[in-house]
Amino acid sequence: MPLYFVEHKHTLETCPTQQPEMMQMLGKHVSQANAATFGIKIHADVVHPGEHITNMVLEADSREPVEKFMQPFGMVGSVEIKQVSTCEQVVATGKC
Numbered sequence: 001m002p003l004y005f006v007e008h009k010h011t012l013e014t015c016p017t018q019q020p021e022m023m024q025m026l027g028k029h030v031s032q033a034n035a036a037t038f039g040i041k042i043h044a045d046v047v048h049p050g051e052h053i054t055n056m057v058l059e060a061d062s063r064e065p066v067e068k069f070m071q072p073f074g075m076v077g078s079v080e081i082k083q084v085s086t087c088e089q090v091v092a093t094g095k096c
Helices: 020-029 032-037 063-074 087-093
Strands: 003-010 041-048 053-059 077-084
Touching (some): 003 063, 032 041, 063 077
């Protein structure tokens, strides 16, 4: 299945930490159990402290479920989704 690198950015003013209800919702949303309902496996999710940036590596059959999964993040900022490969895949295929 394809991998997707996702970058979400928001401002201090729209930061979910300013809204306890939003934090609760996002905390539940970014769980493997919930991601599985979208057909997604979460490989990694990281937050850049103080920079208002979150990155995720997600695995899904196609881009569409990733877009749907990331919709809540779009309420407070931007979402960029890129299909990516692992180094191992690049070496095996000889294509970068």
